[in-house]
Amino acid sequence: MIITIRKSAPKLEVEKLIKELESYGVKVTHVVGENHDVLGLVGDTARLDENRIQANDAVRKVTRIAAPYKLANRLFHPDDSVVDVAGIKIGGRENIVIIGGPCSVEGKEQIESIAHSVKEAGAVMLRGGAYKPRTSPYAFQGLQTEGILDLVEARRLTGLPIVSELMSADKLEEFEQYVDLIQIGARNMQNFELLKALGKSKKPILLKRGLANTIEEWIMSAEYIMAAGNPNVILCERGIRTFEKYTRNTLDLSVIPVIKEKTHLPIVIDPSHATGDYRYVEAMSLAAIAAGADGLIIEVHNNPECAWSDGDQSLKPEKFARLVEKCRAIAHVVGREIK
Ligand code: PEP
Ligand code: MN
16 A cells, blocks of 8 residues: 655654554555655555545545455465355366256246256256345245245255355355355345355355446455355356346456456356346357356246246246357367366
């Protein structure tokens, strides 16, 4: 961190500031210049609050050089993290993981039928929402515990680990008992109390990017979970809000190389919520694999016209199977494999 000091700043004030900064354990080098002085800070500056420093009358400008995240930072962890979800490895250079399933669990028969179809198509994990974050309070809110138990039964029949969205910490115990990968939805990406609670869990977390969050904010949310003690975080890009109306969201595929450079965490792409239209899901899936994604999470429904949520963006099982085949070809080209 570099702090530029006003030339008019009283010497005593500058010395006081240096002492305070040093009390955080950082090393401060004071360079006296002709027009202004500069303080160069090295060490663990993540704990320093630049807004508070900026509020000091002696300070002209604060420039952060190091990223504000440590545990998620590739600098301090050069190797890719590989997260183990009930024996399925996500991350690393070789494997690409396909997750398929409906937006919402609608009952035993529906989830079991879809589970068998996605497994046959090549998915290694089953998704299904039981607690749904709906825009309208009048819309279907999910089957809740019953939905989770339906997923558990589908897992027993197919062997597929299950991923489902947790919306509040009071259901964490239920998820720890039954769910293999806990999804945190876009709307809860900055629910910091929930993130802290997840940090106390050992379960892997699929952390979706918020509707309108920067990459740094997203990484900081991962950092919350990691700082509280849980290193098993997988990032998931699901599109962000822009001015565009022809797609539900705008899929920001550029996050893949950026996340790979800045962090060591695996990244999965959700082309279903990103586009909001089943016609566009395949193209974006292929592009995501080509760009280096570690996995895809795709909405699949046996009868999309009658789905209780997100039918318009759900693929029928046959289309999903064709998509997985094409993804295999792209994965091969980039030196990876869909197992
Ligand atoms: C979902 O996965 O069904 C979902 C609601 O996702 P998101 O949080 O990305 O909107
Ligand atoms: Mn959905």
